[in-house]
Amino acid sequence: MQTFLIPGGAGVKIFQRGFSLRNTLTSIRSGFLNLGKSFSQYKALYWAGKAKPSLTPIINPKTGQVWKQYTELHHRFIPQRWKWAPNWLKNNRFNLKPVSSLQHAQMDPFRARFVPKWVKEMYNLTWK
């Protein structure tokens, strides 16, 4: 049990540590950010619905190079990396757009980093 003194008061036990103002604010913030579905939860529900995930390979029949691209969910307005944004704002049907791997890489320079070099060159992808 921790004792906090109120100025002018007489050492009254008011709050336990768990109820300190800082902890309260932290838990409010954490609760606000976690409101709504996480990306994994939203994704599971999305693909459990009617949508068919597709596989559209990029094939170079002259060289035999292949990149299997699938339908991916892209955070188009509010990226996952914006930690101030709550889950409900990031993971919803307006913000998560189903796109092919190549389209994803064309829209998100961080996604473009993880594309095979020959695809980066073939489609002039810019990456951060």
Place this chain on the structure above:
Amino acid sequence: MFNLFRKKKMIQENDYIFLKALTKALSYKYPYLLPQVSKEFILDKTPNQLGDIGTYTFTLNAKLESKYSNKSLPQFFIIKDISIWNNLKGKFEQIELHILDGMIAGFKVTSEYSDLDLKKIDTSNVKEKHFNNEDKETLKKITGNIPSDFLSQLDIEDTFKIEVPEGEFYVIKNLEDGNYLSMDKKGAVYGMMHDPYLVKKIFDDKNAFFEALKYGEFNIYEYFNKKMSL
């Protein structure tokens, strides 16, 4: 009304009829292709910009990939010199099929279907064109023999090299949505997430990784879910 805004599919009934005829003619050698020609599996086709005129790539239903893919086959090869009679030209012409992990993934035809006689298909001179897959060979050298229990959990056959400022990595598992598990040339295992961007070593060497998988100390899906729940 909303159909007005729906993207029209390029694949038509004629495509399925054509593919059925081809795969039926090839069924003595490639019996796994015929059941794949269905509207449930082949969803659409698009011109392949990397191929010659008349080359198309299919959009496949990824939910059926596990049903039709066969990792014991080469990752990609082309079935060439399938001859089909062209009524207009009065001679046979050559068709090719593109096979990815045992799945029909594309084709090349330079004539209109209406000019082709689907009853006159000659498969006696069919050949396969194979390609080297350097990335796969390199990864297999790095990993060595992987216990069969773990092979099904990984995507070794579909690997490709990722080159980023942090180094060169070979994909060992596609975590979907642009995220991967990968291995560097020394056998260290990395998690690679694009949003928020992260390239982080998870295991110092392949043995530690396989041991952790073996004893259930590391679960690929739990790892991904944890990263995506942050």
